[in-house]
Amino acid sequence: MFRCGRTLFTLDRPLVMGIVNVTPDSFSDGGRSPRQAIEHGLSLRAAGADILDIGGESTRPGAAAVAVQEELDRVLPVLEGLRDCGAALSVDTMKPEVMRAALAAGADMINDVRALQTLGALEAVANSDCGLCLMHMRGEPREMQRDPQYLDVVAEVKQSLQARVEAALQAGVSRERLLIDPGFGFGKTLEHNIALFKAIPELAEIAPVLVGVSRKSMLGLITGRLIDGRLAASIAAALLAVGRGAAILRVHDVGDTVDALKIMNVLGDQ
Numbered sequence: 388m389f390r391c392g393r394t395l396f397t398l399d400r401p402l403v404m405g406i407v408n409v410t411p412d413s414f415s416d417g418g419r420s421p422r423q424a425i426e427h428g429l430s431l432r433a434a435g436a437d438i439l440d441i442g443g444e445s446t447r448p449g450a451a452a453v454a455v456q457e458e459l460d461r462v463l464p465v466l467e468g469l470r471d472c473g474a475a476l477s478v479d480t481m482k483p484e485v486m487r488a489a490l491a492a493g494a495d496m497i498n499d500v501r502a503l504q505t506l507g508a509l510e511a512v513a514n515s516d517c518g519l520c521l522m523h524m525r526g527e528p529r530e531m532q533r534d535p536q537y538l539d540v541v542a543e544v545k546q547s548l549q550a551r552v553e554a555a556l557q558a559g560v561s562r563e564r565l566l567i568d569p570g571f572g573f574g575k576t577l578e579h580n581i582a583l584f585k586a587i588p589e590l591a592e593i594a595p596v597l598v599g600v601s602r603k604s605m606l607g608l609i610t611g612r613l614i615d616g617r618l619a620a621s622i623a624a625a626l627l628a629v630g631r632g633a634a635i636l637r638v639h640d641v642g643d644t645v646d647a648l649k650i651m652n653v654l655g656d657q
C-alpha cells in the first residue's frame with residue numbers, strides 16, 4: 388500500500404513514474420519552459436505513467452544549485468498545468484520552501500534526493516498525506532561522483548535509509564506514505580550501483596523501493612552507449628528491478644517501459 392496524496396496505490400503491480408524535468412538542460416526529458424514540460428507530462432500520462440515526477444533543479448553529477456524562487460517559477464506552473472491529468476504528481480526537490488509551496492498547490496508526493504535531511508524538510512511534509520520518496524545520496528550533486536567510498540555499500544545504504552524511515556516515522560509520517568530509493572549514481576561507482584541493484588530484495592524489506600536507473604551512466608559504462616542509445620539497457624534494467632521486487636520505476640521512456648512490463652506480466656513467471 389502506498390498513500391500518495393489523492394491516490395492510494397495498492398502496489399499489486401509495478402508503477403511507472405515518468406520524469407518531467409523543467410531545467411535549461413532538459414531537451415528530451417521535459418522542457419526548457421513550463422509549457423513544454425506540461426506537454427511532455429501529458430504525453431507521458433497518455434503513454435501510461437501512474438506518477439509524474441516534476442523537477443526544477445538538476446541533480447546530475449556536477450549540477451549547480453538553483454535559487455528557491457527560480458525553482459518555484461519552474462515547478463509551480465507545471466504542477467498546475469498537470470493537476471487534472473489523472474496521474475499522481477510528485478515534485479523532485481530538496482528544499483523545504485519548495486515542498487511547502489508544492490503541497491499547497493496540490494502535489495501528491497515529494498521526492499527528495501536528500502531524504503528530508505535539510506533543516507525543516509520533515510516538518511514541511513509531515514502534516515499532510517503526500518507520498519514521500521527517501522533517497523540515499525553520499526555527498527552533494529556538485530562533487531558526489533569524485534571518489535565515493537564505502538566499506539560495505541549495501542549495509543551502509545540500508546542503515547542510512549532505515550534511519551531516515553525512522554526519522555520520518557518519529558516526525559509523525561505514517562509508514563504507508565514512505566518509499567525508499569538506493570539512489571543509483573548518487574555518490575556511487577559502477578561496482579556500488581551493481582551491489583545495490585542486487586540488494587533490491589533486502590531493501591524492499593524496509594519499505595517499497597523506487598528504482599531510478601533510466602539512461603544513467605551506469606548503463607553507459609556497461610554497454611558503452613551514450614545517453615541517447617540507452618533505451619534497451621534502461622528497459623532491461625527496469626524489468627530486472629521489478630523481478631527483484633522494485634515497486635516503482637522512475638523512467639524517461641514511459642511508453643516503452645509500459646510495453647515491456649505488459650510482456651513481462653503476460654509471458655513472465657509472476
Ligand code: PMM
Pocket residue numbers: 406408442446447479498499500520522568570571597598599600601637
Ligand atoms: N535520479 C535523478 C533525479 N531524481 N530521484 C529519485 N528518487 N531517484 C533517482 O534515481 C533520481 C531522482 C537524476 O536523474 P535525471 O537527471 O535523469 O532526472
